[in-house]
Amino acid sequence: MSELERYYRVLELEPGATLEEVNQAYKDLVFVWHPDRIPQDNLRLQQKAQDKLKAINEARDKLRSIKVKHQPTTYSHPHQHQPTTYSTPHPSHQPHPPQPKKPPQTGYEPSSKNTDLSGKDFSRANLSNKDLSGRNLSFANLSGANLSDTFMHKVNLRGADLSEANLFRANLLLADMREANLRSANLIGADLSGADLRGADLTGARIRSGDRLLVKLIGANLAGAIMPDGSIHQ
Template sequence: MTQDLDRYYRILGLEPGASIEEVNQAYKDLVFIWHPDRIPGENRRLQEKAEEKLKSINEARDSLRAAHRERPKSASRESQGRSPSQPPPRRDPRATSSPYRPPRRPSRDMSHADLRGVNFREKDLSGRNMEGAILVDANLSDAFMHRVNLTRADLSGANLFRANLLEADLSYAILRNANLIGADLSGADLSGADLRGAKVGTGKRLLVKLTGTKLTDAILPDGSVYQ
């Protein structure tokens, strides 16, 4: 049973033992990213993948909610099994107080941090200050990065597949050879950004969402400058 719960936590991108509030927030973030309505209707393969992912996310959320509801009941049954005069069992002082560790969350201020090769897959980085951060070859696929500050950050070779970068500040960021396929850059600021060699689609088909994106003076994947 514990192994199943651990698996459900990891489906939601959480460490085992995360609170029910963290479970609910992770669920909302992942549903936002994976909802089939966000996938172009003509791409049935990705639609089916999103539907399967959504099923596993729903199953994980429901199972963890049920487990959290059962915990107080289990504790009360344990206390009912002891007589009033019977003291509670003594704990070994060498044992840890809990088999779980609280989830580690990225700091809100990561400006100028060296994060080369970091794995932030499916993490919620929304609102973080990552100005000037070094994210060379970082894995940011499916990350939720709404309004993140990435001004002058180095994302060379980073994997931003299907990352949510709504209204993110990427002005003068380095995105050379980054994978931007499936990324949502709606409302983002890419002014002066270097996108040389970045993957943005297949053939002549653009697979990046650029609704309302600012591209003034950005160097495009083909080396031309956007005017």
Template sequence: MPTIHDYYRILELKYGSPMEEVNQAYKDLVFVWHPDRIPTERERLHEKAVVKLQQLNEARDFLKAYLQKRSRPAASQRTAQSTARSTASAANRRTQTTARTAVRTTTARTADRTAQTSTRQRATAQATATRTGGRTTTRTSTQRPTQRSRPAAAASYATKSPVPTNNRPSPPPASQPAVRTQSTRHPHLPDLSGVDLQGSDLQEKDLSGRNLSRANLTKANLKDAFLHKIDLSEANLSQANLTRANLLQANLKNANLRGANLTCADFSGSDLRGADLTGASMGSSSRVMVKLTGANLSGAIMPNGAVHP
């Protein structure tokens, strides 16, 4: 079974080359080894080109999946680090709030004790001043101090009661493992059915597996685009540039390809039933340069206006 080193070797790249270099090497080698560029009378070389193209497709698809999978753990690690920093910052703010609350409570208790001591001293002095003839008149010495000390007692009670700092739930401590916020599954491809991309420059874009049914791609530039298993059923591709586009197993049922440039495009295994190819460019007058191996052309209107059986 081929290894990752073998796939890099097939694309004539050194191990660890990024996806940009993989795509460029794939395009260069497909342009050289495409079977449609080799005369059919040279059977041995033609068969070799078919095998080479299969190896190139397999190598590019494998490396694309491998490089995408390898990039996900790095993104997850960055997310975990960011979450840990946010958690630590929240815990620090909570600690500072608790410290400030404790200082305010201690200060209030000290002021309350000072007020109670002053009240007792005033009460004692007033009782001494009212003594006459061996009798001691305490008058309201036991009541007024009590009345005057009520605000201080109330303040003491208020400071002793718990002070709510925040009704929101406390954040988890920084020691707890961070929760992964990024899914390891492939993101869902958006539905682009019916989208208007008239005249858009989509050269070398990877739209594999996308749903562009009934889309308007009139005069769009899709040169060297990767369109594996794309859904272009009933799409308008009139006068679009599909030079060397890779449309393996694409759905082009009832698509409008009038006047499109299909030179060196690969439609292997594609569904072209009912497609309109009137006036489409498929190579020179003496040679077709479009790969249609395994394609379903039932009911398709060919470039010369004839309907394929």
């Protein structure tokens, strides 16, 4: 079995499944295997859930990177009619060279060329289900933005304004969120495993349902962070 076939099998999909099917399978499996749904005293199942989530995250990460890479491709491909950031001669139906500069101001579309989005204004933007992995969004304005189910693996959000943002089920594995403003943000179901949250402000952020913690913080660095109740994490 090839690596690609193994990734599809982990997500319980047939080879060649669409990006939408990959996203949905990922959400379904994370819901099933999230450690918060398993009794904390059942160490065997907790470990199994951790292993499953690691494999699920890796499979979606690999499949999404492959599929996104084949959309704005650099080879001669039918999809090349979409605007690119190169100055490549192409049919006359693309007469406006400056157009590639517009997406960050309107609706962000995943592109391997738009890696540096530092300081951009995405306040109240709908970025749900986008792939922002590896992007530089340091000091960006994402206040009130919809980031539900957004894939943000290793994203740089240092100093970013995420106040009142909806991060429901967002994947923020290994994200740099130092000094980020997360005041009143919705973090229910978010995965912040390994994220750097030193000095972040989480005052009033939603992370619990009753006494149950619904945010994954395995390996996260919370030193000096202001917690939802206003206390400073030591």
